[in-house]
Amino acid sequence: MTPFLRSPPFPNVDPAVAAVSLPVDGRAAHGVTDAALDQLRVARVGGCFWGARPDPVRRLVRVGTPLDARVFVEMDSDQIGLLPGQGAAHVGGRMLPADCDPWHMIEGAQAIHAGAEDDWSLIAGLMGVPVIGADGVAVEPARLHALLRARLTAAQYRDPFSGAPINVSQAIAQLADWRRHLDGNRGLSAASGMAFWKREAIRAFLWDGERSPPFVSARRGLRKAQREGGALAVWPSRVPAAIVAQAEAEGIPVARVEDGFLRSRGLGAALHPPGSIVVDRSGIYYNALGPNDLEKLLATQDFSPALVERAARLRARICASGVTKYGAQGVGLPALPKGRRTVLAVGQVDDDLSVRLGGAGVVGNLDFLQRVRRAEPDAFILYRPHPDVQAGHRKGHLTDAAALAHADAIDSGGSLMELVQAVDAVHVLSSLTGFEALIRGCAVTVHGMPFYAGWGLTHDVAPPSPRRGRQRTIDALVAAALILYPRYLDPVTRLPCGPEVMVERLANGSTPPVTWLIRVRAMQGKLRRFMTLAAEFFHG
Structure with a gap:
């Protein structure tokens, strides 16, 4: 018998890898509690939950089921949905796809x-919708519940990422995570601005249970979304602002796609595909000038104790494993003076959107360093350039002389998170390093307005946002930013996964291999870096 809890048919993934349940002879050893049935009802998983969503109907009929035709006399045929089955249809109606969301x-x-x-019928029993059997009599809900329990115990369950045995509650939770991921992709008509080397990963991230949105130009995507009444997914830095403005003026929804806060090892600028993205329907997390989905989560939602506890466990694992957005880095710390306050000033990419839209008026790394010195006149300030800038991929390079006019030393090779934990305070503009420092219990001063500022966890230099101000715990921030807001793709199975799986993969070095594109990009960066240093040398 086919298991009731089934996995979606993820593209390019072996069904045996994705399976959370396998049939067994007889009954499995586990039982099914009332709590598990309640969990199933809330999660809305079981059957083809990933399928199409045709227009609703008043009556659903499995083809081949004997009927009392008098029940349907006053109903239009489009109000009757026919489910594929064996035998003849005893009533006219609209034939539904084999795989649609029950x-x-x-x-x-x-x-x-x-x-x-x-x-x-088993799902209808959970939802309180009457089930009329072949004899024309309504089936008792208690019988439907008993049959559902029998179906759930007629399977064994497995973790698709490790293959280890799990219980029915854990299987439901996994399918619920997948449902949340797939539901978040529904209604995307087209995708624009995604770099070609990211598209394989983005296609997997944006699959909605039936299809992934096609990659087209921004203008074609706009027209396609308009025709279909759907949304246009864009990579903000690669789509003209005029197109986005036109979409918003015409009432066409825009979903902004960006790297998440945990990614595969290596830099995006070096062509390492992302292991995590965010898909934001109301803005984007780094734009402090307007609302976004992450800000709404933090400002309006109350998180359950179970979710906050999950976030606390995740935070502890991240700290223990040393995982960061930029993966493994060099070892060794610079010498820090004893008996003097030490401050780490974290540089950024000058033209990055997070600086332009969340920098609160700070203009580039030099302006930032000057502000840090004014805020910490007596401290030993260690300046850490952004790795993309150091690699020669992005703008924001400061000469040593310019940096040392305000900082006491420059560090560009040690472990950033070890350094964060070695100093007395961290100063950032809008860098994700501030978030990672908060996770590790460090004091953080923020000169811009990144997503983690304004919740009572940081010392904020910029004026507060009226949309923020709610006091949040660090674990509530982690729950929103690392569990609810992003999507993750397991580099081993290529399945959508939770942050816990991604952290384990990063900690164990399970990441995609280095491609020829990554090698070429690294060579380009080294060449740019050499030219910049040569220009500094010849021009003093």
């Missing part, structure tokens, strides 16, 4: 006509 269709229906053991 939870969506049953939710709006008055009743379903099908056998009591049908997947759709």
Whole structure:
């Protein structure tokens, strides 16, 4: 018998790898509690939950089920949904796809006509929708619940990322995570601005259970979204602002896609594909000038104790493993003076959107360093350039003389997180380093307005945002920023995963191999870096 808890048919993933449940002979050793059924009802998983969502109907009929035709006399055929089955259809209606979301269709229906053991009937029993059997009599909910328990115990469950055995509650939780991921992708008509070397990963990230949005030019994507009544997914830095403005003026939804806060080892500028992205329907996390989905999560939602506890465990694992956005770095710390306050000033890319939209008026690394010195006149300031700038990929380079006019030393090779924990305070503009420092319990002063500022966790130099101001714990911040907001793609199985899996993969070095594109990009960066240093030498 086909298991009730089934995995979506993820593209380019072996179904045996994705499977969370396998049939067994007889009954498995585990039982199914009322709490598990409640969990299933809330998660809305089971059956083809990833499928199409046709327009709702009043009655659902499994083809081949005997019917009392009088029930349907006053109903239009488009109000009757026919589910594929064996035998003849005893009533006219609209034939539904074989794989469509039963939870969506049953939710709006008055009743379903099908056998009591049908997947759709079992779901209807959970949702309180009447099930009319072949004898024309409504099936008792208690019987439907008993049949569902039997189906759930007629399977064994596995963790798709490790292959280890799990219980039915853990299997439901995994499918619920996948449902949340896929539901977040629905309605994307097209994708624009994604670099060609990212597209394979982005295609997997944006699959909605049926399809991934096609990659087209921004203008074609705009027209396609308009025709279909869907949204246009864009990579903000690679799509003309005029196109986004036009979409918003015409009422076409825009979903902004960016790297998440945990990514595969290596820099995006060096063509390492992302292991995490965010898809933001109301803005983007680094734009402090307007709202975004992450800010709304932090400002409006109350997180359950279970979610906050999960965030605390995740934070502890991140700290223990040493995982950061930029992966492994060099070892060794610079000499820091004893008996004097030490401050780490973290540089950024001058033209980065997070600086332009979340910098609160700070203009580039030199301006930032000057402000840090004014705020910390007696401290020993260690300046850390951004790695993309150091690699020669992005703007923001300061000569040693310019940096040392305000800082006491420059460091560019040691472990950033070890350094963060070795100093007395960290100063950032809008860098993600400030968030990673907070996770590790460090004091952080923020000169811009990044997503983690304004919640009572940082010393904020910039004026507060009226959309923020709610006091949040560090674990609530982690729950929003690392669990609810991003999507992750396991580099081993290529399945959507949770942050816990990604942290384990990063900690164990399980990442995609270095490609020829990455090698070429690294050579380009070294050449730019050499030319910059040569220009400094010849021009003093």
